[in-house]
Amino acid sequence: MTTRSLLVVGDPPLCAAVAAALAAEDVALIPATAAAEARLIAEIEGPAGLIASASALAAEPAALAAALKCCGGIGACLAFETGDEEAGARSRGSFELVRSAAALREWAAQLPSRGRGEELGLDPVAAVRAAYGASLPDKARSLAALAAAAAAERADPERIAAVRRLAHRLRGSAGTFGYREFGALAAEIDDALAEEGGEGRWQVIEAALLRLARWSS
Amino acid sequence: MLLVDDDDEIRTLGAIVLRKVGGWAVRVAASGAEALELVRAERPDLILLDVRMPEMDGPATLALLRARPETSATPVIFLTAESGAGELEADRDREVLGVIEKPFEPLGLAAAIRSLLSRSG
Numbered sequence: 001m002t003t004r005s006l007l008v009v010g011d012p013p014l015c016a017a018v019a020a021a022l023a024a025e026d027v028a029l030i031p032a033t034a035a036a037e038a039r040l041i042a043e044i045e046g047p048a049g050l051i052a053s054a055s056a057l058a059a060e061p062a063a064l065a066a067a068l069k070c071c072g073g074i075g076a077c078l079a080f081e082t083g084d085e086e087a088g089a090r091s092r093g094s095f096e097l098v099r100s101a102a103a104l105r106e107w108a109a110q111l112p113s114r115g116r117g118e119e120l121g122l123d124p125v126a127a128v129r130a131a132y133g134a135s136l137p138d139k140a141r142s143l144a145a146l147a148a149a150a151a152a153e154r155a156d157p158e159r160i161a162a163v164r165r166l167a168h169r170l171r172g173s174a175g176t177f178g179y180r181e182f183g184a185l186a187a188e189i190d191d192a193l194a195e196e197g198g199e200g201r202w203q204v205i206e207a208a209l210l211r212l213a214r215w216s217s
Numbered sequence: 218m219l220l221v222d223d224d225d226e227i228r229t230l231g232a233i234v235l236r237k238v239g240g241w242a243v244r245v246a247a248s249g250a251e252a253l254e255l256v257r258a259e260r261p262d263l264i265l266l267d268v269r270m271p272e273m274d275g276p277a278t279l280a281l282l283r284a285r286p287e288t289s290a291t292p293v294i295f296l297t298a299e300s301g302a303g304e305l306e307a308d309r310d311r312e313v314l315g316v317i318e319k320p321f322e323p324l325g326l327a328a329a330i331r332s333l334l335s336r337s338g
Binding site for chain 1: 223224225226227228229230232233234236237242244245255258259269271296297298319320321322323324
């Protein structure tokens, strides 16, 4: 039997209740706290189904409706444990209202044997890498804008801190996603601005700005 | 396992590879405060914790985790984009299981974690 993945959107107690209800089923649960996170996971992984709490559906109906599409339109709105059955009935949209652990097991038993991600042969890591690559010009422009502003106002610690926050984040992520040269450039900026004072660091920033331009288009 | 990182792209990629390659059940948190809230309801058997985060950084989060009985002994691995062996030595002194440097090879992350876990016995 193939293990099907199920995306679960809700707070930790709700995820624990789902895990307990489906403990004997051949499913792998992917917990998500926020609707935006759930949508991203659904797009990238294409799970076999989506379970959401009534309160999550009421708070973020559009994001969860989009996530549901990525799960083949198969979704359950949980109205047990949380006691918000009325809210669930109002906000469930295309989600099937599930009122008990037994009903959840029945719902899960009808899931397709393979999720959309498996059907399509999705490679989640490749998908995340591709999304990162597509956003690289925007990242380069943001970093260049912050670095240029800091270079213009050299004594402003807040501007320097803003550059370093973004540069540090990019030095960690760019290489991880396969863009090591860009990550090294971000590291140069981060390290240059970490040093106390010194006009030399602004030469490093100005040189980096020229190289960043290449990544901005 | 709980993955704590303020970078949403690292969180997403990390959670995917840890689930798919490592076989772990993964929860994610975007900040130290979110991690501390999450461990009230769940007991992760391992925490992967970014070092530099706004407001509450990794070491500050670790200190608060260690002060709680339920997470006082939970293994913690630091994730860091910082350079320099001195800092890594200091991290060891803070009783973490080890340090994984960013950038990391996504498909090798699970193996790096398992190596640190086996080294700790």
